[in-house]
Amino acid sequence: MSTIELNKRQEQIIEIVKANGPITGEQIADQLHLTRATLRPDLAILTMAGYLDARPRVGYFYTGKTPTQLLTENLQKILVKDFQSIPVVVKENVSVYDAIVTMFLEDVGTLFVVDEHTILVGVLSRKDLLRASLGKQELSTLPVNIIMTRMPNITICQKEDLLMDIANKLIEKQIDALPVVKETEKGYEVIGRITKTNVTKAFVALAENY
Numbered sequence: 001m002s003t004i005e006l007n008k009r010q011e012q013i014i015e016i017v018k019a020n021g022p023i024t025g026e027q028i029a030d031q032l033h034l035t036r037a038t039l040r041p042d043l044a045i046l047t048m049a050g051y052l053d054a055r056p057r058v059g060y061f062y063t064g065k066t067p068t069q070l071l072t073e074n075l076q077k078i079l080v081k082d083f084q085s086i087p088v089v090v091k092e093n094v095s096v097y098d099a100i101v102t103m104f105l106e107d108v109g110t111l112f113v114v115d116e117h118t119i120l121v122g123v124l125s126r127k128d129l130l131r132a133s134l135g136k137q138e139l140s141t142l143p144v145n146i147i148m149t150r151m152p153n154i155t156i157c158q159k160e161d162l163l164m165d166i167a168n169k170l171i172e173k174q175i176d177a178l179p180v181v182k183e184t185e186k187g188y189e190v191i192g193r194i195t196k197t198n199v200t201k202a203f204v205a206l207a208e209n210y
Contacts, residue, residue, distance in 0.1 A: 010042050014062065017052055021061035028060065050074075074206055080166055081159035083202045084180045084192035089114045090144060092121050096132045097139040099124055110177035112190050113148050119187035120156070120179055122148030156181045157194060167199045 006014070009032070016031050017023055025043055029036045043060065046052045050073065052060045065073075088106045090099050092113050103111055103126070113122035124144055132147045133139060157166050157178045166178060180192030 006046075007042075009039075010046055013039070013042055013046060014051055017060050018062045022055070022059040023061075024059040075164050075203075076162065078163040078202055078206070079159065080157055080161045080163055080180055080192075080194055083163060083198045083205075084159065084194050085198055087112050087179060087190045087193040089118070089190055090124070091116070092145040092148075093143050095140050096129060096137075096142045096144055096147060099144050100129050100133065100139070103129065108177075109195070110175075110193070111144075112179045112193070113144055114190060117186050118189055119184070120151065120154065120181060120190050121145070121187075122150050123154050123179070124148050125176065151188075154179070156188060158182070159192065163194070163199065163202055166194050170194075170196055170199065 012032060013028055016028055020027070020031075025036050025039060028043070029039050032039070043052070043054075047054050047060070050063060050065055053063050054060050088102065088108045088110075089112045090102055092115055094102075099111055103109070103124075109126050111124040112120060113124060115121050122145060124147070128147050128149070132142065155169055155173055155175065155178055157169070157180055159180055159182075169178065170176070177193050177195040179188075179190045180194060181188035182191050183189075
């Protein structure tokens, strides 16, 4: 549905409700010389989009919200779980060389390091691996747990967090990705990731479907 470009009938409905609300669906249909059934899809779209509100036994009324206000409200409803993607993890004893290969093959900018119980113990960024590769160490024997960022210095998120809040964290911390975790008795289990790309996809999807 599109509430950015309303069709002519939808614009007429809004004007009628603005002038006469609260007003029933039947009364709107009468003014447009249409049946209630014909108008039902338009009324549903306008209500779901937030332009109109409906109350039982009262009718429809205009919310007075602008498209920008409605967009902001919808942004505040998106959760991490709606757009999280599969995490790319490596074990803490793998070599820096193998981590570089994994990052290249998986085409990601961040690797999450886990222990034998798949519990988060560290994070590896492109910068971490680049810094290690510029040194004189032997990358095939240097384990990632020597160079990774360790807990508790890792910013995490959970699937029920608001995506808008996590987008702000990505900007504030100047990082590319956050692990989505589930708290267990042994620690934080990595169940997903949120990246700047995920956030961009969410905003594009909202704009297209809004």
